[in-house]
Amino acid sequence: MRFNHRFGSVNVKLFDPFFTLYLLVWIAVKISRYYDFSIGIVNGYLTDFLAVPAMSHLGSYLISVFYFKQNYYTYPISYSLLSAVVLSALLEGIMPLFSTQYTADFVDVVCYFSGALFYEYIHKFYLKKRYAI
Template structure:
C-alpha cells in the first residue's frame, strides 16, 4: 500500500475518532479539542485533491508541490482564521491553527515526496 493512502486513512481515522471522543468525553486535553483536527485537516484535504487530480488526468505520476500544499494551507488560514471569525462568533482566530495547517501540509508533502521515488514529477 502506498504511504500516501496510509497517511490518508490514518488521518481520517484519527479525525473521526477525535470527533467521537469530543462528543462523548467531557474532559479531554486541549490539544485534542482545539488543535488535532487542524493538524489532520491538510493531509486529508490534500489526499482527496491528489486523488481527484489523478482521476481526471492521464498522468498517474502527478505530484503536489510544496508550493501548492502551502498555498492551500494559506487559503484555509485566511478563510478560517481571518474571515470567518469576523462574520461568525462561533469561530475564533488562533495563530496556532495556522501553524498546524502548514505543519499538516508539510507532513503530507514529505509523505507524498517519498512515496514512490522513481516517479517524482512536480506539478503546481
Template sequence: MACLLLFWLNQLLEWQHIFISPLYQYLDDLLCMPLVLTITLATERLYFSNNYFVLPLRYSLVAAVLVSIYFEVILPLFSPVYTPDAVDVLCYSVGVVVFQVLINRPL
C-alpha cells in the same frame, strides 16, 4: 488513511463529550491539510490517469494560506463561534509538511 482514522476517532470522542486537550483544540487543524491535499492529489491522479503525479509544493502552500485566511480571518469576522488562533495556522503549516514528506509520493 491514518489521518482520516485519527480525525474520525477525535470526532467520535467529541460526539461523546470527551474532550482531551490539546487534541480537542488542535488535532482537526493539524489533520486538515493532509486530508484536503490527499483528496486533491487523488482527484488529480484519477483525472489525469497518472499515479506518478505529485502536488507541487506551491499548491500545498497556497492551500494552507487560503485555509488560514478563511478560517482565521474571514470566518471570525462573521460569527462569534469562530476565533482566530495563530496556533491553528501553525498546525496547518505542520500539516503541509506532513503531507509533502509522508503522503505526496508517486504510487
C-alpha cells in the same frame, strides 16, 4: 465505487496508511465532541495539522484518477502552502468575524503550515517511494 485505480503497473489507492490515519483521527474527534469528551491537543490542534495533508492527498488522488489517468500526480509544495494560506485566511481571519463558532488562533495557522510541510516531506515521500514517482 472503487477507491483504487490501476495505471499501467501502478495500483493507486486513496486509503494509504496516512490518509486512513487522517480519517480515523477526524472520526475520533467528531465522536469525542459529540459525547462532550475532550481529547486535549488532538481535539484542538491535530485536526488542524492534518487538514492540509488530507486535502492534498484527496486532491492528488482525484486529479490522478480523473485528469491524468496514466500517472499518479502529487501536488507541488506551493499548492499545499497555498491551501494553508487559504485555510488560515478563511478559518482564522474571516470566519471569526461572522460566527462565534470560529475563533482566531495563531497556533492553528502554524498547524496548517506544519501540516503542509508534513505532507511534502513525509506523506509525499511515502507516495514517491510506493509509486516510484
